[in-house]
Amino acid sequence: MTHRIALNFEDGVTRFIEARPDELVADAAYRLGLNIPMDCRDGACGTCKCHCESGRYTLGSFIDDAMTDEEAEQGYVLTCQMKAQSDCVINIPASSSLCKVKPSSLPATVAEIRQLSLSTIGFSLAVAGEPLSYLPGQYVNVSVPGTTQTRSYSFSSMSRDGAVEFLVRNIPGGLMSSYLAKRAAPGDGLTITGPVGSFYLREVKRPLLFLAGGTGLAPFLAMLDELKNIGSDQPIHMIYGVTSDADLVETDKLTAFAAQIAGFTYSTIVADPASGHDRKGYVTNHMPDAVLHGGDVDLYLCGPPPMVDAVRTHLAERGVVPKSFHFEKFSPSEGK
Ligand SMILES: Cc1cc2nc3c(=O)[nH]c(=O)nc-3n(C[C@H](O)[C@H](O)[C@H](O)COP(=O)(O)OP(=O)(O)OC[C@H]3O[C@@H](n4cnc5c(N)ncnc54)[C@H](O)[C@@H]3O)c2cc1C
Ligand code: FES
Incomplete structure (x- = not known):
């Protein structure tokens, strides 16, 4: 063993x-x-x-x-x-290069592409060999086929039968977005390098609060996938905010997780004033004291940089200091 x-x-x-x-x-x-x-x-x-x-x-x-x-x-x-x-x-407490460790690069094949809504694409990759190991919440750098560039994507599932899933916002004209929306086909080959990142689920010792903005939902889907397997005796609440109705995806998965993970609840929020959604505005407008547990909470936050910054400022203004605070910004690539 x-x-x-x-x-x-x-x-x-x-x-x-x-x-x-x-x-x-x-x-x-x-x-x-x-x-x-x-x-x-x-x-x-x-x-x-x-x-x-x-x-x-x-x-x-x-x-x-x-x-x-x-x-x-x-x-x-x-x-x-x-x-x-x-x-x-x-x-x-040392960098990987000092320890002569390179993140591993692995060949992968596009297994499935799912247009989840006008703005969001899900895709899965098949990775040959040993099941890919990563911590729930981490990401990999994915090569964009036909180019020399890579883009970072958080795993949106744990590895299952050699396949891993991702959730991508379709940015018109974006390099990876255009590939996924227009050219990608099952069987395409690409390379993934990683896993990387310090945004991953720690041992669950107290209530959790997950704050997701847009496709910042991805790492939380992997965390929930893991929590479904390991179980938890703590309350876990997710607030998932998006810009418009079309950005709200994978809610069927969240509903299934709520049935499978004891203590897991979630709410969704749409910013667009024209939306018919029950809760409109930003994540910060719909964060009751109850989910902050007076600061006795491990808070995980992921989304576009302005959303992450807005939540951090909001918490500071409210005087909430969570026991632990982990965040990931989906910053645009610098074209590497
Ligand atoms: C650690 C990490 C994890 C990430 N995980 C995910 C993930 O799971 N899902 C996901 O969808 N994205 C994720 N991203 C963002 C992702 O890596 C790409 O930046 C994004 O998908 C755009 O790539 P693209 O090739 O389609 O567009 P690009 O060709 O890189 O960009 C095209 C144009 O769009 C602009 N742009 C790029 N991103 C945005 C944005 N968010 N909003 C507005 N304009 C933008 C660029 O500045 C550029 O002008 C992550 C980023 C990081 C750093
Ligand atoms: S204590 Fe471990 S190397 Fe010295």
Whole structure:
């Protein structure tokens, strides 16, 4: 039996390794060609100290100079001493390039393209080989067929039968948008590079609030997909805001998640004043105190940059400081 360890590097690159329960995490990483910063390998210098965000493990032996008991209580670990007793997520305080880790590039094939509405396209890719590993909420860089450019897209599902899904706003004239809307066909080949990103679901310890703007819904669909599998005993509320009625998609999936995940509820909001929707305006107009739990909440926020900035300003003005706050901006590409 092995445990799956996600190693998150400082620059957002994530690599997964498999470690046996009797194996040092550093050895498992080294076996797979990843060089975590290391010096004494003896629990004496502290060079390999990392923060373990989730999972169970044994700490091994070490001296106070390498890591204090207080640090150990806060979740710090020495990877040269630690052995995983469950799947773990470990943050490495170094960039992936320093550790000679490149995000992996994989060939993929377009499996399905779904025009979900006038403004939104869903597509799925089939990835050959081992099931693709990523944390729910992360993204990959996808090559635009026929060009040398890539665009970033958050996974909108967990990997299933070798296929992963995405949700894309159709921007008229946009490079990837035009490809997906006009030329894409099942069987097209492209390359994905990743997974990357620090916007991913942490261990659920308190109520969650998900705030999604437009196709910023994508990473939350992957998180809900994961929550459906692992279960949760906390209240989880999503507020999903869009510009116009056509942007409101995948609500059937959200309704299904509400039936499958205990404690999950959601509401939708449309900004367009001409919409016939029940709740009009912005996400910030429809955020009751009840979903903020007096700040005892893990808040996840994803959408276009102006929406993310508006929510952050709104929370600051309201004096709400969530226990943890994670956000992702769907910033336009710089044409790479
Ligand atoms: C970490 C990350 C994750 C992302 N995940 C997703 C995702 O899951 N789904 C998704 O739809 N997008 C996502 N994006 C945005 C995505 O990477 C592209 O920027 C977007 O799809 C536009 O690509 P394009 O090739 O169609 O348009 P481009 O050819 O890049 O742009 C065409 C024109 O449209 C403008 N433009 C680009 N984006 C916008 C916008 N949002 N609003 C208005 N004008 C714009 C550009 O400045 C340019 O003038 C993500 C971005 C980041 C950084
Ligand atoms: S490498 Fe020195 S404590 Fe781990």
